[in-house]
Amino acid sequence: MAVAPAVTNLRLLHISSSAVVPKQCPAPSSVQLVGRSSSSRRFKPPLRAALQTSVVLREEGESGGGAATLRELCRGHVPDHVLSRAEGIGYVMPTDVQSQALPVLLSGRDCVIHAQTGSGKTLAYLLLVFSAVKAQRSAVQALIVVPTRELGMQVRILMIILEKSSCTVMALLDGGMLRRHKSWLKAEPPSIVVATIASLCQMLDKQIFKLDALEVLVIDEVDFLFNSSKQVSSLKKILTSYSSSSKRQTVFASASIPQHKRFVYDCIQQKWTKRDVVHVHVNAIKPLPSCLQHKFVVCTKKLKHAVLLSLLHSDAPKSAIVFVGEQSEKSKKAGNGPSTVLLVDFLKTSYRGSSDVLLLEEDMNFNSRAASLSELREGEGYLLVATDIAARGVDLPETTHIYNFDLPRTAVDYLHRAGRTGRKPFSDEKCNVTSIITLEERFVLQRYENELMFNCEEVII
Numbered sequence: 001m002a003v004a005p006a007v008t009n010l011r012l013l014h015i016s017s018s019a020v021v022p023k024q025c026p027a028p029s030s031v032q033l034v035g036r037s038s039s040s041r042r043f044k045p046p047l048r049a050a051l052q053t054s055v056v057l058r059e060e061g062e063s064g065g066g067a068a069t070l071r072e073l074c075r076g077h078v079p080d081h082v083l084s085r086a087e088g089i090g091y092v093m094p095t096d097v098q099s100q101a102l103p104v105l106l107s108g109r110d111c112v113i114h115a116q117t118g119s120g121k122t123l124a125y126l127l128l129v130f131s132a133v134k135a136q137r138s139a140v141q142a143l144i145v146v147p148t149r150e151l152g153m154q155v156r157i158l159m160i161i162l163e164k165s166s167c168t169v170m171a172l173l174d175g176g177m178l179r180r181h182k183s184w185l186k187a188e189p190p191s192i193v194v195a196t197i198a199s200l201c202q203m204l205d206k207q208i209f210k211l212d213a214l215e216v217l218v219i220d221e222v223d224f225l226f227n228s229s230k231q232v233s234s235l236k237k238i239l240t241s242y243s244s245s246s247k248r249q250t251v252f253a254s255a256s257i258p259q260h261k262r263f264v265y266d267c268i269q270q271k272w273t274k275r276d277v278v279h280v281h282v283n284a285i286k287p288l289p290s291c292l293q294h295k296f297v298v299c300t301k302k303l304k305h306a307v308l309l310s311l312l313h314s315d316a317p318k319s320a321i322v323f324v325g326e327q328s329e330k331s332k333k334a335g336n337g338p339s340t341v342l343l344v345d346f347l348k349t350s351y352r353g354s355s356d357v358l359l360l361e362e363d364m365n366f367n368s369r370a371a372s373l374s375e376l377r378e379g380e381g382y383l384l385v386a387t388d389i390a391a392r393g394v395d396l397p398e399t400t401h402i403y404n405f406d407l408p409r410t411a412v413d414y415l416h417r418a419g420r421t422g423r424k425p426f427s428d429e430k431c432n433v434t435s436i437i438t439l440e441e442r443f444v445l446q447r448y449e450n451e452l453m454f455n456c457e458e459v460i461i
């Protein structure tokens with residue numbers, strides 16, 4: 001297998017917005033004050049105000065020395081036993097986004113946390129949650145909203161690892177036993193709820209519980225939720241009707257916030273946050289982790305299975321995810337089986353690798369989805385065939401290879417799929433993202449390269 005010369009990309013220069021370090025919080029050493037952008041003149045005053053709440057981290061490798069530990073950053077805010085548990089599982093030094101976001105979060109400011117996949121946004125907002133919640137208060141004080149059950153379970157497990165003793169955590173997730181949760185909520189409200197929107201709104205609409213004691217509201221994968229036509233109106237209700245931004249601290253998190261200046265403006269205008277919301281934007285000019293190597297193979301549709309097999313045999317990945325697009329209506333009508341299932345069957349019979357072949361897709365019932373995830377978390381190595389349900393937030397740090405069996409629909413989808421690998425913040429290990437495309441799709445991939453500023457190398461098989 002030969003690697004063709006790299007396709008050279010014109011790298012777009014990102015000119016960052018003007019940024020002011022908030023007065024209330026100490027300026028971390030690596031915060032860069034960026035000159036006022038001429039573009040800010042085009043906007044009306046409230047947007048200009050919004051633009052002045054950005055904190056932008058310097059390029060990797062440039063951040064100043066004298067790094068504080070997580071304990072030093074959180075001292076006096078986060079309970080000691082939580083910090084000890086965090087250290088116990090290896091969270092000693094903060095990642096870049098944690099260094100930048102924690103001083104803002106712990107100063108009480110609303111915050112948009114905008115940083116690469118796998119950069120540690122979850123721990124940043126969870127440490128805020130643990131700083132705000134009082135175990136002895138009988139009320140829901142923190143709410144974390146996530147797009148999928150899988151991400152919700154993952155966040156809940158991390159919370160339980162960090163805080164086993166005092167706080168109660170309820171997972172109100174699609175596919176859960178809502179009747180049981182109802183009785184629990186009526187009897188003794190948990191301190192923290194992690195929820196998907198549909199299940200949460202079912203409870204809020206019926207007034208099973210209220211958010212009037214809410215201290216912290218976190219919306220994870222915020223761009224995904226705002227983009228979802230099914231969820232956006234409920235999300236807006238959570239932000240404005242069920243609770244008020246003036247009484248709570250609001251945090252949004254994602255690796256992708258398209259039109260982020262506009263989003264910060266909307267946060268203020270729509271009262272989703274307070275006016276002094278801070279946009280913490282880490283690695284603004286590098287949306288994708290630099291440890292990723294991007295490749296592509298051009299072939300006809302008919303040859304895709306054989307090409308994937310050949311790649312798997314030559315890469316011999318210990319743990320990999322193969323992303324497959326959703327089955328089209330046309331293909332369903334033609335009576336074809338789901339392409340995910342067909343691919344799993346093909347790999348089970350043809351692939352001679354040591355890993356188990358597993359499947360994760362929307363159409364599976366929740367128990368099978370949970371079984372697939374726990375099987376691959378416990379196993380030695382895995383080959384997971386998945387739809388985009390596995391592309392947001394799911395943390396499988398052992399994944400070294402991503403294969404796009406079908407090209408993602410958008411650059412943002414590419415970013416999140418690719419970001420399922422390269423998830424060890426302090427590791428130098430290189431990870432691979434390979435797209436199997438037809439000749440016509442080369443232009444689409446080139447567009448993603450330009451938008452996300454990465455280079456893709458062609459692999460000739």
Ligand SMILES: Nc1ncnc2c1ncn2[C@@H]1O[C@H](COP(=O)(O)OP(=O)(O)OP(=O)(O)O)[C@@H](O)[C@H]1O
Pocket residue numbers: 070090091092093094095098115116117118119120121122123254255392393394395397419423424425426
């Ligand atoms: N301070 C730290 N030290 C070491 N590892 C860390 C630290 N913080 C987070 N991690 C690890 O980094 C990985 C990625 O963290 P996390 O899932 O929070 O990323 P994320 O920024 O939310 O990514 P995504 O945008 O894909 O959801 C996890 O495996 C987590 O355990």
